[in-house]
Amino acid sequence: MRKLALHWQILLGMIFGVLFGLLCSQFTWGQSLVIDWIKPFGTIFINSLKLIAVPLILASLIKGVSDLKNIAQLSSMGGRTIGMYLFTTLIAVTIGLTVVNVIKPGETLSESTRTELLAAYANDAAAKQSVAAAQKEAGPLQALVDLVPSNIFHAMGDNANMLQVIFFALFFGIGLVFIPKEKAKAVKDFFDALNEVILKLIDLIMIAAPFGVFALLAALIAEAPSVDLFRALGLYTLTVLLGLLLMIVFYLFLVRIFTGKKIGFFLKGISPAQLLAFSTSSSAATLPVTMERVHEHLGVEEDVSSFVLPIGATINMDGTSLYQAVAAVFIAQAFGMDLSLSAQLGIIATATLASIGSAAVPGAGMVMLVIVLAQAGIPEAGLALIFAVDRPLDMCRTSVNVTGDASVSMLVAKWLGKLGSPKVKNWDDNYPNS
Numbered sequence: 001m002r003k004l005a006l007h008w009q010i011l012l013g014m015i016f017g018v019l020f021g022l023l024c025s026q027f028t029w030g031q032s033l034v035i036d037w038i039k040p041f042g043t044i045f046i047n048s049l050k051l052i053a054v055p056l057i058l059a060s061l062i063k064g065v066s067d068l069k070n071i072a073q074l075s076s077m078g079g080r081t082i083g084m085y086l087f088t089t090l091i092a093v094t095i096g097l098t099v100v101n102v103i104k105p106g107e108t109l110s111e112s113t114r115t116e117l118l119a120a121y122a123n124d125a126a127a128k129q130s131v132a133a134a135q136k137e138a139g140p141l142q143a144l145v146d147l148v149p150s151n152i153f154h155a156m157g158d159n160a161n162m163l164q165v166i167f168f169a170l171f172f173g174i175g176l177v178f179i180p181k182e183k184a185k186a187v188k189d190f191f192d193a194l195n196e197v198i199l200k201l202i203d204l205i206m207i208a209a210p211f212g213v214f215a216l217l218a219a220l221i222a223e224a225p226s227v228d229l230f231r232a233l234g235l236y237t238l239t240v241l242l243g244l245l246l247m248i249v250f251y252l253f254l255v256r257i258f259t260g261k262k263i264g265f266f267l268k269g270i271s272p273a274q275l276l277a278f279s280t281s282s283s284a285a286t287l288p289v290t291m292e293r294v295h296e297h298l299g300v301e302e303d304v305s306s307f308v309l310p311i312g313a314t315i316n317m318d319g320t321s322l323y324q325a326v327a328a329v330f331i332a333q334a335f336g337m338d339l340s341l342s343a344q345l346g347i348i349a350t351a352t353l354a355s356i357g358s359a360a361v362p363g364a365g366m367v368m369l370v371i372v373l374a375q376a377g378i379p380e381a382g383l384a385l386i387f388a389v390d391r392p393l394d395m396c397r398t399s400v401n402v403t404g405d406a407s408v409s410m411l412v413a414k415w416l417g418k419l420g421s422p423k424v425k426n427w428d429d430n431y432p433n434s
């Protein structure tokens, strides 16, 4: 019998996870069953993905850069990548501001719900505020200083230091381009083989993906807050979702127009990464799968995918910036504030920068939202208003973040003549069990 394609398997895992979580949350013993016996498998699954992120970036980026003919190629790729990332983020914030100003979800929030939410989530909001305060204290050039590690092993010891690992890999790759070919060969061959091994590990981990997402979603549902709060924030949730949907349509349009590839081809190729981003709420944890899908299933050559995607996972978060724009204006509307045009333009600038600064982990977008609120003069305590629905929205915006990175990598590959046909034709035939 023909095996079900991977994205269907993952989708089924997600559906069963939600149903199982709903069933178990009816009973107190059910809740602890999920938390004690199911959730750990989800954690193991995420950990196994995170485990290979640093070696993957190192191996694929060093191999990718050392394959380049010269350094001019690298700077042209860098310029296009950063330019496209900025462009898509600006579009995302603009879409966010447009939908929230048209729908005005904050104006429909009743006085009693507002008071209830502010009281229920005041502590959670304060926790995010204090994380943001620590980040805000840094000087203007701190981001640049943080880019250069003083010890590569130290940098590799923490997944949060992804940009430092990227910096080292680029630097090392450039060194390899400059030394004589026969001397570079041994090092290149090593990283080449390492890269192959890691891509194979991703295939192996993905066999467990349907079970991993089952465990993650079952735990999420069992621990979710009451459904009533979701209902109170329904219009806000719908506004964010509509904005995110429009953003996806924008990517599909970009890919179709500029690469000539069919929308179905793109979605089929990237969907396992999108589903995983949704289940994990982390672009960093999803990165290994995004890289494998884009290279092997969408046909982006490795020197492009290994450069564009890790950078995208850390700095390009279109879903996050769109959400930050909607959330900031929603909170202002809920407090009866009228935001001037210049305040809204300020939101475009800060949400763009805040999404660049957000870490690629669950809930990070909300920490940086504090900075957007402060800049626009919106009460930071308003964070409590949107806390209840942050996790489901985080799941959706993370999917958009990953889709944005994949789309830009296809565009950059096309412009550099590095978009070929996919390595894997039947897009499940590299999974060992199919």
Ligand code: ASP
Binding pocket: 281, 282, 283, 284, 317, 319, 320, 358, 359, 360, 361, 362, 363, 364, 365, 366, 394, 397, 398, 401
């Ligand atoms: N969870 C998001 C990501 O990993 C970041 C955020 O918006 O919270 O891409």
